[in-house]
Amino acid sequence: xxxxxxxxxxxxxxLPTTRHFSASQIVNVRDxxxxxxxxxxxxxxxxxxxxxxxxxxxxxxxxxxxxxCFGLFGLISTFGLLGRTADLHIYSPYGLEGLFRPVLxxxxxxxxxxxxxxxxxxxxxxxxxxxxxxVITTIPLRHRVPCCGFLFREKPRQNHIIREMVDFYxxxxxxMHRIKNxxxxxxxxxxxxxxxxxxxxxxxxxxxxxxxxxxxxPEIVEQIKGIDLLxxxxxxxxxxxxxxxxxxxxxxxxxxxxxxxxxxxxxxxGHFSARYEDETILLREALKEFPETxxxxxxxxxxxxxxxxxxxx
Amino acid sequence: xxxxxxxxxxxxxxLPTTRHFSASQIVNVRDxxxxxxxxxxxxxxxxxxxxxxxxxxxxxxxxxxxxxCFGLFGLISTFGLLGRTADLHIYSPYGLEGLFRPVLxxxxxxxxxxxxxxxxxxxxxxxxxxxxxxVITTIPLRHRVPCCGFLFREKPRQNHIIREMVDFYxxxxxxMHRIKNxxxxxxxxxxxxxxxxxxxxxxxxxxxxxxxxxxxxPEIVEQIKGIDLLxxxxxxxxxxxxxxxxxxxxxxxxxxxxxxxxxxxxxxxGHFSARYEDETILLREALKEFPETxxxxxxxxxxxxxxxxxxxx
Numbered sequence: 352x353x354x355x356x357x358x359x360x361x362x363x364x365x366l367p368t369t370r371h372f373s374a375s376q377i378v379n380v381r382d383x384x385x386x387x388x389x390x391x392x393x394x395x396x397x398x399x400x401x402x403x404x405x406x407x408x409x410x411x412x413x414x415x416x417x418x419x420c421f422g423l424f425g426l427i428s429t430f431g432l433l434g435r436t437a438d439l440h441i442y443s444p445y446g447l448e449g450l451f452r453p454v455l456x457x458x459x460x461x462x463x464x465x466x467x468x469x470x471x472x473x474x475x476x477x478x479x480x481x482x483x484x485x486v487i488t489t490i491p492l493r494h495r496v497p498c499c500g501f502l503f504r505e506k507p508r509q510n511h512i513i514r515e516m517v518d519f520y521x522x523x524x525x526x527m528h529r530i531k532n533x534x535x536x537x538x539x540x541x542x543x544x545x546x547x548x549x550x551x552x553x554x555x556x557x558x559x560x561x562x563x564x565x566x567x568x569p570e571i572v573e574q575i576k577g578i579d580l581l582x583x584x585x586x587x588x589x590x591x592x593x594x595x596x597x598x599x600x601x602x603x604x605x606x607x608x609x610x611x612x613x614x615x616x617x618x619x620x621g622h623f624s625a626r627y628e629d630e631t632i633l634l635r636e637a638l639k640e641f642p643e644t645x646x647x648x649x650x651x652x653x654x655x656x657x658x659x660x661x662x663x664x
Numbered sequence: 665x666x667x668x669x670x671x672x673x674x675x676x677x678x679l680p681t682t683r684h685f686s687a688s689q690i691v692n693v694r695d696x697x698x699x700x701x702x703x704x705x706x707x708x709x710x711x712x713x714x715x716x717x718x719x720x721x722x723x724x725x726x727x728x729x730x731x732x733c734f735g736l737f738g739l740i741s742t743f744g745l746l747g748r749t750a751d752l753h754i755y756s757p758y759g760l761e762g763l764f765r766p767v768l769x770x771x772x773x774x775x776x777x778x779x780x781x782x783x784x785x786x787x788x789x790x791x792x793x794x795x796x797x798x799v800i801t802t803i804p805l806r807h808r809v810p811c812c813g814f815l816f817r818e819k820p821r822q823n824h825i826i827r828e829m830v831d832f833y834x835x836x837x838x839x840m841h842r843i844k845n846x847x848x849x850x851x852x853x854x855x856x857x858x859x860x861x862x863x864x865x866x867x868x869x870x871x872x873x874x875x876x877x878x879x880x881x882p883e884i885v886e887q888i889k890g891i892d893l894l895x896x897x898x899x900x901x902x903x904x905x906x907x908x909x910x911x912x913x914x915x916x917x918x919x920x921x922x923x924x925x926x927x928x929x930x931x932x933x934g935h936f937s938a939r940y941e942d943e944t945i946l947l948r949e950a951l952k953e954f955p956e957t958x959x960x961x962x963x964x965x966x967x968x969x970x971x972x973x974x975x976x977x
Contacts, residue, residue, distance in 0.1 A: 391738040425704040458730040
């Protein structure tokens with residue numbers, strides 16, 4: 352199975368506690384690492400995962416609050432000390448570069464690599480990153496400052512060739528690409544060999560959405576419909592619904608209502624307020640609305656699983 | 665015994681590891697907290713000590729390298745979220761405010777307290793902070809950028825009144841201050857009561873010096889002569905003596921040689937390079953030169969002990 356893993360580096364809210372670091376995650380798509388948010392301590396947490404720093408070339412910052420980006424200074428500095436030479440790309444709403452560049456120039460002036468800041472708008476979904484295997488799109492959220500989540504969608508994969516069948520029909524190499532893409536094979540004699548005799552279907556493309564920070568916002572449901580895993584902030588319990596509204600945050604049961612409406616396969620709660628010594632209350636409240644709910648915690652790795660499509664016949 | 669404790673929040677060098685945070689310490693003098701350096705994660709480490717954040721009003725930054733000050737952003741932000749109203753004073757070599765102020769204004773624009781940046785020169789010792797019980801002086805160090813350590817010296821304390829004796833001689837209240845300061849008491853009849861019959865001597869004033877980052881520099885010996893506890897950086901082992909010189913750092917045995925020459929009572933090693941999985945090699949090398957040596961580690965608290973003066977008689 353090709354990797355599509357989420358590593359939780361920090362899942363606390365603005366106040367770090369003895370239990371939670373500030374927001375940061377790694378999405379590992381086939382050994383390419385993407386960082387989402389970079390709160391203070393993200394580099395220490397990343398080190399604990401034993402993932403290779405050199406595999407990380409893209410960092411997405413949801414919004415310009417300190418608990419989502421103050422870890423960038425140390426991370427960028429450390430990458431320099433480790434001799435990194437590959438470009439590092441940082442994507443965020445407008446304003447990060449102007450604030451961070453002078454600090455980096457003063458403290459990290461001999462970096463052996465380049466840091467590029469990219470800006471995205473926060474009112475419409477935009478594709479901010481794309482490679483052979485994944486497309487990353489912003490998810491406009493509603494917070495006190497311009498803010499976006501991020502939707503990771505795997506691209507459809509090619510069917511898997513069944514080696515013995517291809518050998519049996521003596522399919523020439525020149526046909527392989529077409530067969531992987533689902534075409535039937537036509538022999539030199541004109542016989543049609545149905546594709547499903549030559550291939551096994553690829554797994555379904557997987558998907559992950561990160562939605563933090565945001566108030567309850569049903570407008571995001573359409574964009575994340577049916578995804579495999581949704582991380583949604585759950586700063587507060589129901590008892591603090593008013594406080595959630597005031598601060599543009601969500602309660603756990605609001606996160607669950609979004610998961611329910613979007614018919615996602617699994618919900619992961621995070622961005623926990625420091626007031627909860629134990630987040631079981633948040634889990635209980637969410638489970639009432641949506642049974643496939645988990646609490647994030649530091650050091651956790653969630654594998655987004657392959658699901659085979661329904662048989663064609 | 666009045667508190668004079670050192671809490672180690674981080675004792676790693678520039679690269680944080682899974683075992684060490686970047687440089688930061690708290691000096692607790694009679695429940696007033698002074699922070700020395702503020703590497704990334706200092707606020708999380710401070711929280712683990714369960715010391716009261718509100719007791720911390722002064723932060724001393726030894727030099728402008730990221731691993732000694734990147735934790736300030738998060739710390740200042742957190743103090744704001746916790747509703748702090750007392751002024752916070754930050755002391756450093758020139759340049760910190762110009763770099764930090766714009767970031768703080770953008771990310772922490774509604775702070776309910778004021779942050780004051782103070783600058784000190786790094787060529788001569790200067791008193792940067794003083795209160796009723798302690799004087800804090802810079803220790804000029806030799807590093808790649810302007811850098812100072814910090815010397816904490818308790819002020820001499822008054823003798824302790826022996827209540828029964830004072831009652832016995834019916835010493836009036838108006839005399840107490842003079843007696844605490846060592847004067848003999850003269851009764852209305854002209855009899856002289858020797859001070860040592862009325863008081864017990866105060867403990868000796870205690871002292872602590874923090875010396876990081878610095879290359880081996882015997883010029884500091886004079887200033888720290890005879891102090892109780894010396895924290896000296898020991899980035900490298902002897903095998904890396906050349907590397908230490910190039911990077912303006914010290915080896916453990918150089919730190920021990922300074923402790924030996926200064927006749928300090930105890931040496932605490934820190935600022936360990938990430939290359940050592942275990943710093944026992946540093947300890948062994950230092951112990952050869954100076955037997956009263958300890959390795960710093962995160963979470964450690966060292967009590968600088970009271971020592972009674974030699975008996976007067």
